[in-house]
Amino acid sequence: MISVCIKRNSASYEIVKKRGEFILHLLGDNQKELASTFFKPTIFENEKLNGQEFSLENNLPLLKDVPAYIQCKVVEILENGDHPLFLAEVVDAKINNDSNPLELRKTGWTYGG
């Protein structure tokens, strides 16, 4: 079981709430640039998401070149606060390569979306 908080009324919030499942990407410490491409609204163009290659994994978008990911099924949503909390069961998880995680405090950013 894991939890993630998503900004209320954002596109991600609406999609995850409606769909009830999502893939959580775990980025490596060399993928700050990739992360920053999702600071703007996500656009599907030239078969890419904000310029990033992806595939469909169980009909969910999975970015290429992520060191690891977790596929999740939403169990409950706590609507408190400005970033409601999604409690989710882990359905599947995969490690593609060993990598140090991208940590918010090391990016110089104070907010990760």
Added chain:
Amino acid sequence: MISVCIKRNSASYEIVKKRGEFILHLLGDNQKELASTFFKPTIFENEKLNGQEFSLENNLPLLKDVPAYIQCKVVEILENGDHPLFLAEVVDAKINNDSNPLELRKTGWTYGG
């Protein structure tokens, strides 16, 4: 707003659930030994908690020498899973000194309680 997960039926779980508030200690990367003293049941002896000095802050136990702490008020409890999730409002927070955080993945442990 923050969330913490506490093992069901543990002493901490029962106390936090009953009391509805708690202090979350943020440990420095040199305090692995302090953390490990709380792997066993907490005992109050010689005016210490498991051998650690503490004071009462708003009537809640606050360990001495922690680099930072957050005082929280429980808003909601999700009983799903083996470690129920406590959603809590931040009532107060204090930084005593700048320090790198004690990270589970760097301790060699796979579980932090």
